[in-house]
Amino acid sequence: MKWLSAGLIFVNLSTVCGLLLGMAGNGLNELSAVLALVSGGAFALAAYLGTSDSSTRPNISNSPAGESFILPPLKRYRHVWFWAMAACFALFALRSFCWLLYVDGEQLRIQSPNNLGDLALHITYIRYFANGVSLWPANPIYVFSEHLRYPAGMDLFNALLSYLHVDLIRGLVWTGLLASIATFYAFFRWGGMFGIAGFLFNGGVAGFEFLKTLKFGDYQGGKTIAWKSIPLTMFVTQRGLLYAIPAGLLLLWSWRERFFRIGERNRHRAPLPFWVELALYASMPLFHFHTFLALSIVLVCLFGLELVNQLKLTFDLIRREGIAGLRSLIIGKTRWGELFSDTRIRKHVALLLVSSVVPATFFVWLITDQFHARSVLEWHPGWVQNDDDFAAPFFQFWLMNFGIWVPLVFALIGLSGWNAWKSGWRWGKNLPEDVAFLLPASAIFILAFFVQTAPWGWDNLKLMIWAYFLVLPFLWSDLIIRWSMPIRIAVWIALFGSGFISLFGGLAAGRPGFEFSDRAELDAIGIAARRLPVEARFAAYPIYNHPLLLQGRKVVLGYPGHLWTEGFEYTDTYNWLTKLMQGSADWREIARALRVRYLFWGREEMINYPASKRPWEATAPLVASGNWGAIYDLEPTAVRP
Template structure:
């Protein structure tokens, strides 16, 4: 397992962002939009904006994103650590922490569960047309239960902190609240309280869905515990309340962001891409035998609890205390929408999966004969194994991300422009302005949608401005755009623009990459540089 994890981490993060001639490239096609957004946040923080900053991708909002990992990398940039090196080393160290945390939580089986999650999609490798062809079969648009390492851990940088920190908390609570007499690692003390409090209270700054999952676990542990256990949990929640609330207030635009919770029974089963003709087909193709095994585990544990008797004055067995929140989290993900895009419920639902893994092995699979254990592990993990290594093999020549010369020249051109200034530009995920951490009126629509913005009106206003409508100056003021960027993407997407600013606004800089205009100044013949 350690070797497989090392291969995954080295391939994914050493080629996360790299130079190939005149281009910046990335290894994973899943990461094109996500990495661009994170670089925008990192550079925006590193430019020296005030905290908590305005949203660099939407003009009428503060930053609505748990950008703790990006803030960390921005601090590295301020310490003169190269951006690419900072991203690589952060990913590698987070991978090491994640491997350790999974091993502490559930041993090699939990590590395999993280690396090789899947259903039956990967078994296409045995079909005649794709025989022994390693491809990320779970990356297909019709599969909802995709590879967690490839589509979440590498792309959603908050999980670089949330997964290892969350798993360490789960391990700590299990060690602290239940007897360690039968454990080989009983000599290891749980985390100090200040570490426990810091990890839990800071979680909203890095990953809100993980904070919700950990909170659900604490509630269930409180219900399943005895008096000392409940007292500790109450003190922990009370101590975390103020800092956690502050972080939620910061990342929710001072609580002005719309609620992400919405009634949505069925998760993605009604989606035209993810849905199937029958419920059984959906669950089996996505999760394989995992759901039946999890239900069997829950039934066995409940039966054992019933046989042993329930004494409400004593704490319940640890397997019940952790399987209960797993069931609650999973059912909540099926009934409610916790993000604008239903698929993003997996940010929460993966914690139900992580909670089940150690008990699925110790209380069910490990008790079966060797031949059965081998067969079950193959059925559980073979598809994910194929998809993981198929995904790592993809992109041998890389995927184009940005033109290095254009990016550097735009950085030089904007060097003397205030960091709080906002630009009108074509909304593109890897626009050179965004990759330099500059604020634009409107960022990539896919990012805006997943963050819950209703941007249609703003998009229309931006188009009117870029097309050079008669009231373009008033429109620019309404969009708080002091500067206008006109480059190759703008020329391509606004071909009929009248470009009145070329004669009516000051030229700040120009070059092969395009031009920047100051809409608040009159043109000056000597302004170009």
């Protein structure tokens, strides 16, 4: 885990240092980018040297499944199933990221239809940061949002790379490939081969449509299926997860090793240095807020479980000895030590949470427009089982989406509780490892099931996947591994068959690629806009791949789908923009109200506003024009932003 720790710290602290230097210097420049990356490299070296990587057996006294242990890494690597999983992961990563965005003649094309809108937004943010705008910047896709409302840490990292003259496409490809390697190894160390398969091939029963059609396809990508392929619809499209998944798994691994698998003699050899845990956890909101929320639930549950244990011991003492016992507890250091000698979980978790309050609050403040973003928490039981295309009767919804996952998890929880009780565990004794992680997994799932945590209910998957990841290692080690080989094979097929078909069917579906942008048009508009102030805002047609957005320029409105998922009420603004672009009689006043400096008139505007009177052509200075269209300066009639 040394290399994983070092790599994640490099990304983490390079980004954080770049952010702080950019805020201090009123924007990024080449010097601040170099300093940030060098600082990240120095911290990465310290993380590598400070990380202790040793394969340990589970503490049998804390786990009813004591016979399930982790073999030394070199022996595990030789296992044929490991290489089978590695080959599948490599095929997914190479196909998804080497063709993430590619040149095809005069066109830029994209491999995944799921990624058309998402990648365009990330390119907007990368180019926006790289243009040197003040940090933390105004929102480039909504004029009335004073600050960017998005955990854009990974995009800021790629912007730093661009200052080292790393090509945009190469930066996206290599970031994706290296994140895939990190994710593969993190899952292997957290959940073994079962964990890797769980990530790659999550699914229910939708993919078994293959038995009728005999054709590979992304059957889980249908409009009626909510539990879609995690690799195709989340890992590739939501760039924050490229960092958040391996970083979150590294923290979970560290806590499992620290609290349950390292014996008394090795307590001084913590898996991760405290400062590494603090950096990864406290800055997580900058990269992926839902992962930060899930990790916080894990920490609170670990703290609460041990606290309940200590309270149980205290109540038992008072019940047995009465006032004398309470007095001995208050004034007797020996008795206090007997009861509270083993509080390593509570002490470590409390220190980590308290130390994270200031930095984590700062990053949350940053990505929520300084707490001005409206709360998206809403009571919404059932996740999306009653929403639009996903709606279905209860049992049909959960069976179609998750197959046998739900009954297996219920069986695991029941078995873990029974084994813990049978082995003699009671409140007041050290926590079993499986109970300690299954409880927060249940809490995360219950929260995601009953409370909507994003404007679009489906986005609760960003939280729900962490309940799924937490369960994976214990579902295998405590339940499935106990069964005979034929039953195990049948369970693997039932759990992962649909996901396997959907994953590789989805990869094949993007074979011809999808048109993303015209290279000549994009380059010409980039050259024209380069001479204009980076803080200026443009009026243009709101579409996800508008050339202005792909060059990192601010517009009045971005793609409505992006605005909706960020929680903006944009209908009135959209109508004003339409009136402006149609050339209504009060277009000057509208331009002033929308804080427009420049008006862009190009291919999309001609198509979508064919009846426009275009009065600006007679009154506003023309600052640039070409085959791609024209840019007009509305400064005489608009307020400079």
